Amino acid sequence: MATHKLLLLPGDGIGPEVMREVEKIVGWFRKRGVGFETETDLVGGSAYDAHKVSITDAAMARADAADAVLFGAVGGPKWDGVPYEVRPEAGLLRLRKELGLFANLRPAICYPALADASSLKREVVEGLDIVIVRELTGGVYFGEPKELVTLENGQQRAVDTQVYTTGEIERITRVAFDLAKKRRNKVSSSEKSNVMKTGVLWRQVVSRIHKAEFSDVALEHVLADNCAMQLVKNPKQFDVIVTDNLFGDILSDIAAMLTGSLGMLPSASLGAEDPQTGKRKALYEPVHGSAPDIAGRGLANPIAMIGSFGMALRYSFGLLDEADRLDKAIANVLAAGIRTKDIAGPGMNAVGTQDVGDAIVKEL
Amino acid sequence: MATHKLLLLPGDGIGPEVMREVEKIVGWFRKRGVGFETETDLVGGSAYDAHKVSITDAAMARADAADAVLFGAVGGPKWDGVPYEVRPEAGLLRLRKELGLFANLRPAICYPALADASSLKREVVEGLDIVIVRELTGGVYFGEPKELVTLENGQQRAVDTQVYTTGEIERITRVAFDLAKKRRNKVSSSEKSNVMKTGVLWRQVVSRIHKAEFSDVALEHVLADNCAMQLVKNPKQFDVIVTDNLFGDILSDIAAMLTGSLGMLPSASLGAEDPQTGKRKALYEPVHGSAPDIAGRGLANPIAMIGSFGMALRYSFGLLDEADRLDKAIANVLAAGIRTKDIAGPGMNAVGTQDVGDAIVKEL
Ligand SMILES: CC(C)[C@H](C(=O)O)[C@@H](O)C(=O)O
Numbered sequence: 079m080a081t082h083k084l085l086l087l088p089g090d091g092i093g094p095e096v097m098r099e100v101e102k103i104v105g106w107f108r109k110r111g112v113g114f115e116t117e118t119d120l121v122g123g124s125a126y127d128a129h130k131v132s133i134t135d136a137a138m139a140r141a142d143a144a145d146a147v148l149f150g151a152v153g154g155p156k157w158d159g160v161p162y163e164v165r166p167e168a169g170l171l172r173l174r175k176e177l178g179l180f181a182n183l184r185p186a187i188c189y190p191a192l193a194d195a196s197s198l199k200r201e202v203v204e205g206l207d208i209v210i211v212r213e214l215t216g217g218v219y220f221g222e223p224k225e226l227v228t229l230e231n232g233q234q235r236a237v238d239t240q241v242y243t244t245g246e247i248e249r250i251t252r253v254a255f256d257l258a259k260k261r262r263n264k265v266s267s268s269e270k271s272n273v274m275k276t277g278v279l280w281r282q283v284v285s286r287i288h289k290a291e292f293s294d295v296a297l298e299h300v301l302a303d304n305c306a307m308q309l310v311k312n313p314k315q316f317d318v319i320v321t322d323n324l325f326g327d328i329l330s331d332i333a334a335m336l337t338g339s340l341g342m343l344p345s346a347s348l349g350a351e352d353p354q355t356g357k358r359k360a361l362y363e364p365v366h367g368s369a370p371d372i373a374g375r376g377l378a379n380p381i382a383m384i385g386s387f388g389m390a391l392r393y394s395f396g397l398l399d400e401a402d403r404l405d406k407a408i409a410n411v412l413a414a415g416i417r418t419k420d421i422a423g424p425g426m427n428a429v430g431t432q433d434v435g436d437a438i439v440k441e442l
Numbered sequence: 443m444a445t446h447k448l449l450l451l452p453g454d455g456i457g458p459e460v461m462r463e464v465e466k467i468v469g470w471f472r473k474r475g476v477g478f479e480t481e482t483d484l485v486g487g488s489a490y491d492a493h494k495v496s497i498t499d500a501a502m503a504r505a506d507a508a509d510a511v512l513f514g515a516v517g518g519p520k521w522d523g524v525p526y527e528v529r530p531e532a533g534l535l536r537l538r539k540e541l542g543l544f545a546n547l548r549p550a551i552c553y554p555a556l557a558d559a560s561s562l563k564r565e566v567v568e569g570l571d572i573v574i575v576r577e578l579t580g581g582v583y584f585g586e587p588k589e590l591v592t593l594e595n596g597q598q599r600a601v602d603t604q605v606y607t608t609g610e611i612e613r614i615t616r617v618a619f620d621l622a623k624k625r626r627n628k629v630s631s632s633e634k635s636n637v638m639k640t641g642v643l644w645r646q647v648v649s650r651i652h653k654a655e656f657s658d659v660a661l662e663h664v665l666a667d668n669c670a671m672q673l674v675k676n677p678k679q680f681d682v683i684v685t686d687n688l689f690g691d692i693l694s695d696i697a698a699m700l701t702g703s704l705g706m707l708p709s710a711s712l713g714a715e716d717p718q719t720g721k722r723k724a725l726y727e728p729v730h731g732s733a734p735d736i737a738g739r740g741l742a743n744p745i746a747m748i749g750s751f752g753m754a755l756r757y758s759f760g761l762l763d764e765a766d767r768l769d770k771a772i773a774n775v776l777a778a779g780i781r782t783k784d785i786a787g788p789g790m791n792a793v794g795t796q797d798v799g800d801a802i803v804k805e806l
């Protein structure tokens with residue numbers, strides 16, 4: 079039997095407590111004969127506290143050797159003062175960059191039972207099911223120069239550089255179109271081509287790939303400011319949105335917030351397929367952050383983290399039946415009203431992080 | 443009697459038809475003895491059609507000589523194919539840059555009578571009254587290099603550069619704090635200091651100015667992705683949001699869309715005060731765009747454009763009574779149910795662009 083190597087990086091804040099629930103699920107599958115091997119390591123502020131870096135080279139090597147990385151969350155006010163190079167987020171950025179995880183898939187789904195938790199009107203978001211495909215290893219996140227210098231006149235000057243090449247845009251475009259073909263056949267590409275040269279190139283490349291390889295899929299170009307507006311006005315007009323690293327950061331957070339289900343949304347960050355082995359590097363993480371305000375109190379919703387493991391079952395291990403089974407268990411637990419505070423309806427009794435994990439195991 | 447020199451730049455799409463309504467208002471004030479002198483010129487696609495540039499040097503000189511510029515809107519699919527350097531938006535960007543209009547004030551107000559037009563729940567937006575203070579002459583909009591080059595391997599490579607210096611951040615920070623002092627005494631500063639060096643500098647400078655000059659105003663730092671989320675979740679937590687050019691573009695569009703009153707929102711772009719004359723260059727424009735889909739059909743809501751003239755009365759000419767009078771006339775017209783289609787309530791008869799302008803003149 080094949081063994082699937084998982085690296086767990088719980089991170090900071092609520093990361094460890096939601097990861098603990100995933101471990102229960104992994105344990106359940108292991109008992110039923112699915113070969114999982116897990117290792118755990120530090121990332122983010124907790125890595126800094128232990129090693130003065132946001133991720134060690136050893137942890138990077140483990141991530142590189144794993145079949146999939148499960149990532150909790152990083153950051154918190156505790157590390158506000160640490161040097162820029164070793165801030166908690168740097169660990170996540172290094173993982174993305176060095177593992178080549180260029181394709182970040184962020185579904186935004188509004189579960190009908192949770193539609194009332196959205197700040198938007200029920201009819202605007204009910205049944206929403208879109209995916210933001212965010213480029214994750216390029217753009218302003220990694221472009222050079224990226225520096226803060228003191229000028230002769232005593233002023234400081236900060237620079238960030240947004241860079242994209244044809245090839246970087248081509249590969250993320252293909253991910254978006256491939257995905258749209260399995261969904262509702264529509265891609266919306268978002269940039270600021272009216273102001274940015276990277277936007278001009280982005281639009282050109284997306285249009286060319288569309289014409290040459292995916293002309294049966296609908297394509298529209300939406301400026302990023304307008305895309306943000308349209309997400310608020312009428313998000314159901316979208317199916318797949320493909321965009322760059324920085325716009326993707328913002329647009330996917332808007333999309334997630336619309337659903338009222340922030341604590342429910344998983345995400346996948348994928349590398350290129352190895353032509354020899356057919357394998358691809360992958361990291362799975364909840365869309366929500368480290369939520370330091372509720373950390374350690376057993377209040378966090380573990381479903382986004384557990385759902386991220388579900389995505390790993392599906393995309394990294396091809397364990398489709400197992401993934402379906404997990405999804406169904408989650409749905410049943412929700413339907414039974416076993417919910418953490420963030421998604422408990424009016425009059426419902428909220429349960430704790432562990433209760434949700436236990437209930438899902440029981441459902442399995 | 444002082445004469446106030448206005449340059450009208452109607453631009454493209456619905457720009458000309460909403461500007462026509464402003465001219466009625468200007469005419470009314472002129473008849474009552476307020477000295478307005480108006481000139482009109484081309485900008486955007488209409489300038490390109492006439493002169494193959496998005497704004498002529500002559501028009502720039504007129505803008506420079508005017509006491510205030512009233513700007514309609516630019517752009518539309520007609521000019522999708524024009525060269526990047528002369529695309530419609532370039533005219534607006536040149537005005538902002540060469541007139542030194544570094545401070546863009548974008549109020550987002552949810553009029554109670556229009557709260558139901560929002561896609562957000564009434565209780566989330568009713569009574570919303572926030573201002574986005576957007577830096578307008580720096581950042582990725584103008585930083586160099588900004589280029590699209592073909593590499594030796596045939597790939598293309600696009601670069602945009604986000605640059606900020608201490609001084610640029612200081613002056614916009616002061617605008618935001620000054621404004622907050624006249625409002626609810628709270629500034630939220632938004633950047634991506636966890637990823638961008640410009641964000642690091644931004645946060646440092648804002649914190650320093652706060653401590654040294656405005657310690658009686660509340661300050662919080664909100665990462666831009668989280669700020670977008672919070673705007674959707676609970677926008678009333680904000681008072682004044684200060685942010686850079688690119689984040690301001692997106693965050694202000696989100697804020698505007700929340701209100702359900704996009705066709706109602708004016709904006710002001712201001713330069714530095716001349717230490718000799720006390721005057722500052724200024725451009726006023728509606729937050730909405732050129733809306734090519736409804737252009738020329740008399741459907742556009744002229745209130746954002748008329749309100750922009752109201753801001754000019756207030757900020758450029760110190761005509762506070764006149765500005766109040768205009769605001770009251772607008773409010774009365776709305777209350778009387780005289781509304782264009784975008785804001786007509788269910789069962790209300792929508793009127794045309796001209797009807798609204800005429801009704802406001804009558805109210806005056
Ligand atoms: C933690 C941070 C560096 C990260 C980002 O900006 O990409 C986060 O906001 C995200 O969206 O995954």
Ligand SMILES: CC(C)[C@H](C(=O)O)[C@@H](O)C(=O)O
Pocket residue numbers: 272273303531534535691
């Ligand atoms: C037209 C465009 C160049 C402009 C911008 O991006 O600044 C617009 O979106 C705005 O917000 O005023």
